Amino acid sequence: MTTKILLIEDDIKLAQFIEMELTCEGYQVSMANNGLDGLTQARQDPPDLVVLDWMMPSLTGVEICRRLRSTGSLVPIILVTARDEISDRVAGLDAGADDYVIKPFSIEELLARIRSNLRRIRKEDSNILHFEDLSLNLSTREILRSGKAIELTVREFELLAYLMHHPLQVMTRDQILEKVWGYDFGGDSNVIEVYVRTLRQKLEVDSSSRLIQTVRGVGYVLRLNK
Structure with missing residues (x-):
């Protein structure tokens, strides 16, 4: 079964680049360019993993994390942001993000984080x-x-x-x-x-x-x- 990844990113060029790389890796990718659309997609068609930008129109990435977790969603969330202060990382993780990637990042790092989080959730899923x-x-x-x-x-x-x-x-x-x-x-x-x-x-x-x-x-x- 193909792994479904939801990419929520308002930078269109960056989103298209990430989508191309993820598709080449064999993932099924859906995209949203603002927070509200992303949250709606995540609820209507739950993905296997979410790659989520912090700063976006309508809803921030942190708010999307909070809302997904408040409904019981356990989907792995990787938060992508230019914020690199320790307090920002703590805020993102406390909101429900599983991992954190700082911009600018290499696509190899993002792919490695995705693989790591998918392995973790699959191991957990064997008991669920x-x-x-x-x-x-x-x-x-x-x-x-x-x-x-x-x-x-x-x-x-x-x-x-x-x-x-x-x-x-x-x-x-x-x-x-x-x-x-x-x-x-x-x-x-x-x-x-x-x-x-x-x-x-x-x-x-x-x-x-x-x-x-x-x-x-x-x-x-x-x-x-x-």
């Missing part, structure tokens, strides 16, 4: 399960839906993780009992229904769409009904 607007971090046990944290019990987490490991696959009640509760489970046979009901209540706060569907007589499937 995604389905629609739901994410589950196996390492930190953090669950987010549309950027909002959801608190689950240990068993609720294990049940959701099992379903997210098998999206769009109908899992039978026996399979769920075996994998989530264990081979020697001898409790109430309705325990799955109870936990699914609780999970749905927690996942569907704010009228979010249902993700755990019942397949009558068989089991459950993680699927968005449209």
Whole structure:
């Protein structure tokens, strides 16, 4: 799958040069020439990485960082700027930027920073399960839906993780009992229904769409009904 990079830069000549170099490296590049358009693109078609100028019309790069992070976006952001004071770097990083490139810069440095940040996020992603607007971090046990944290019990987490490991696959009640509760489970046979009901209540706060569907007589499937 081609890596998507969003380039937000108001200097047209510089933006075109960076776009050409990134395209030659095999990246799929989309561009915005002001902060507001860039923020809109980042939200409507989330990229794999953002290269972001600090000083731009409508919204600064720092403000874009803040707004993306406030909605739960974890996309890697490389902030590009002529500001080289320590206080400026701290401000950019505190706003949510992952990395910092000072103008003027060599394209080789920018490409290296992009590769480094993509490697980091891919390593982290190996521990994160995604389905629609739901994410589950196996390492930190953090669950987010549309950027909002959801608190689950240990068993609720294990049940959701099992379903997210098998999206769009109908899992039978026996399979769920075996994998989530264990081979020697001898409790109430309705325990799955109870936990699914609780999970749905927690996942569907704010009228979010249902993700755990019942397949009558068989089991459950993680699927968005449209």
